[in-house]
Amino acid sequence: MLEILPQIIWFSLLASAIYALVAIGLSLIFGILEFINFAQGDFAMVGAYLFFGFVIEGGLPWWIGIAMVVIVAALMGVVIERITFKPVRKSPPFIPLVISIGVGALLQAIMIFKFGGSVKSYRTEGSKAEVYKLFGDTLSVTQSQITLMFVTAGLLLGLYLFLKYSKTGTAIRAVADNQDVAAILGVSINKTIGIIFAVGTALAAVAGVMIANEQNLSITMGLSLGVKAFAAVVLGGVGSLPGAIVGAFIIGFSENFIVGLTPIPSSYKDAIVFGLLIIMLFLYPNGLFGAKAEEEARA
């Protein structure tokens, strides 16, 4: 039992990092526009396929590929926001929520046109991943996993500094706190929301690349990612970015520990997480850390 522990912890860390990236985008959008973006998981799916297009099919080096994914995804986020969510900004949350389901399904259809519906993989025939063995062979870690962990840590740190110290970041926090007051003080609401969508979509796209690096690419891969990210957001307390990260770690660790240490087959992993989510929404609709969202959640 103990000898598989390092491996489980490493997998948990990887999963947590991925969920955190998606959850932050979700939390940013929820914090300001007050609707759940169901397309967030599909943004990740698009990111995974873009990387496939640029690097595996296009032959670009991976770091240019990542940069391209970030740029294209950010643009996509802005365009989607302008076309679909901006016209309904003053509507009740029900409407942008249903729209986001439509947007997600549309993105799936577009990706099938471009890449076909079959399951794909980043691993090409004959290529061998560099594997490091640690703790007396109980832990194997691939080169790409380490790279991606650094990329995630860098992105999270960058986001923190951006929100905390940059002028735009301050504007984002101001808009999240009180849109009307921020507008009076001369913050451009449209620009700020556009930036939030750009950041949120780009983070999700990177997460998509990470998950596709570990598993395979499929058109519906975004769904479970989106629901888990939402679970992370609720766990950490809606609207709190550090909370979303903590929530992502709780989900990442619990799903891997449940599958690693119990006889439950891994194909039930997602079903278990969603079952826990439903129970958790019932018991703690305000998350584990905040009471602020209580009125938010209860009708």
Added chain:
Amino acid sequence: MFEIFTNTNYLLGFFNNVAFLILLGLSLNIIMGYVGYLNLGHVGFWAIGSYTYTILLMQGHDFFVCLFAGAIAAAIAGLILGLPTLKLRSHYIGIASLGFTYIVHSLSLNLTDITRGPLGIPGIPRPTIFGISFQPNHMYFLLSWAVTIVSGIIIYRLLHSPWGKILETIREDQVAAKTLGKNIFLYKIQAFIISAFFAGIAAGIYSSFYQYIGGTNSFFIPQLLLLLTIVMLGGAGSFWGSVVGAVIVWIMYEGVRFLPIEAGLVGPVQQATYASVLVLIMIFRPRGIMGKNVKILQK
């Protein structure tokens, strides 16, 4: 290519599809339009109804027993999903019920002893009632429309009864309904159970019509999108809206087959079509074609 419209079997198939889609739309509309909650778990009820009906029918039980058993199974699922989630706000129910659909889908693929997993269950018979075989398409057409019309009348009567009026009152003004001494939660959970029940009935006529259920792509996002588009296009909160929505959505679905595109792209084009319709209707006319201006769609 137009000779297909004089092909009786094609037309019978078309209207058979419309029959169970109307019933699925009507039943989902009870929750979305009359209670005002975004229920993304309806596909899960559909799946549970279908598997229960099919498995019992294949064991040689009577048609009406199977149809009823499928509906009861779906209704119990409605109770199980409704109990923990109905006190939450609409978008929380949205995510919890999406999780429910995912769990049911995941179970249908993994419980291979019962569902045959991704292989699905082929060879589902059409019933023989009082010695009359409903195997031929035209006979089955009569049966499925009879079931749909009877169920539709029951739903119509329910929604226009005092019970339905109270549901509408709760949707429009929860506090007022409470002041009148109504047990809000009880009404909501009843609505959830009834909605799931009729999804189960529709599931029965669906299963025997196609004579096959299951597979990796069934009871999942494409079907979810289809039902959501039916209700929102027709108009949430309008009985006839769901009927009109089902007809229009199925015309669009079948219409894509006549486009000059490769066979492999028909599915994604269909998905893109109703995803776009859903997004456009939510932006430009959120009340749908026939809908009233219900509270969930107002400011």
